[in-house]
Amino acid sequence: MSRLTRRYVLGRAARLVLTVWLGLTLMFIIPRLGRSSPADAIIAKLAAGGGAADPSLVNAYEKRLGLHESLWHQYLDYLWNAIRFDQGYSLSEFPATVNSIVLEALPWTFGLVISATLISFVMGTLIGAIMGWPKSPRALRRILPITLLFSSLPAFMIGIVLLFLFAQQWHLLPFSGAYSADVVPGPNLPFVSSVVSHAILPLLSVVLVQMGAWAMGMRGMLITTTSEDYVMLAEAKGLRPHSVFLHYGIRTAILPQVTSLGLALGTAAGGVVVVETVFAYPGLGNLLYQAILANDYTVIEGVAFFLILGVSVSTFLLDLVYPFLDPRIDMRGR
CATH class of the missing domain: 1.10.3720.10 (MetI-like)
Structure with a gap:
């Protein structure tokens, strides 16, 4: 692999990482701009099933899902879990994991x-x-x-x-x-x-x-x-x-x-x-x-993660194929 080709691949790879990071950051922030809390989804589900919204139970859910921590800490955990492809648990379908729910729907889309x-x-x-x-x-x-x-x-x-x-x-x-x-x-x-x-x-x-x-x-x-x-x-x-x-x-x-x-x-x-x-x-x-x-933040973030990653990876692969269709790109190294 020539120096220009290596620079081209590394540049596209850096763009891939930057795109995924920006997309994940936006999808972390946007759902949290609303007034409702993830605990509202749990309360609504309990009420729909005829159960009582016990504050201690809601508090246990929030603690288990890490919602008691600061927003910055949640963001860092979110990025780390995204790197490990661990999207955590669904808020509305607990204890089902986000990965199991998303992977079940992914092949159809x-x-x-x-x-x-x-x-x-x-x-x-x-x-x-x-x-x-x-x-x-x-x-x-x-x-x-x-x-x-x-x-x-x-x-x-x-x-x-x-x-x-x-x-x-x-x-x-x-x-x-x-x-x-x-x-x-x-x-x-x-x-x-x-x-x-x-x-x-x-x-x-x-x-x-x-x-x-x-x-x-x-x-x-x-x-x-x-x-x-x-x-x-x-x-x-x-x-x-x-x-x-x-x-x-x-x-x-x-x-x-x-x-x-x-x-x-x-x-x-x-x-x-x-x-x-x-x-x-x-x-x-x-x-x-x-x-x-259902105000299920974790599933929203999980779906967005797979969509962002899929589109970014496909664009990256097309960028690698494009120089074979147009050799001038390889000669310019961009």
Whole structure:
């Protein structure tokens, strides 16, 4: 590894650490700006179950969860526990640990976000490339912009419309959940089929919103690329139009799209919060919503930690891949 490459990797790694630290700090401070105390969640849960909110019991909960210590001490403990991937106990589901709750919901959100982002990236990039290439069929370029209308609508609104049409009116897809109650979870065809059918509507809600942004970005970059000298030279040499389109047009114009892919993961992760709530999908978004309602600080911080870490790591990995797509970055060492 050359000196420039080493500096590039270390710089991106330092940016990764700084991003995670700032995100964790904000997520520690924001929930504590409210007037309510974590003990309120315990009192509300006891009252809902018909129990008495014994002050000694609440005091025991606060002591067990470290809420009697100073805010600075809680912050240092929070950072240390984050380094050790130990998020402590849930306030509303005590004695369940935050890790066990979050890890149960993580695969659903991970699959939804990754699938929606990649599908929208591929489809949007292809649509934008067709719209931006001057030699594309005129009829196709007129039809494709219709797909961009969904990008102006929020994902949850599209999800409600899809629920009304496909679930309520036509009875083609299920209303909510991740799989049917009559199937046994595991590596079997009925379970996999049920998971896929339940994920179609949430997935489609996110894809329809994201696809337009990818298409517009690719269209703008390709229009700029077609006026470059090397593209005109390739055409003058008599290369086939599809070769110029793929090897000279898309290959260059797609570079900014790849850079935006990491940021899109963060946008998708934040967007699925409401989408998962609409579809009662058991992912991190729905878990975060329930934790906010229950004033469960530890679960909120745990969900935010995994979201921040996932987006930061994905961006870091894309930064490492990008020099292979654009060798000029390695030569500059930045």
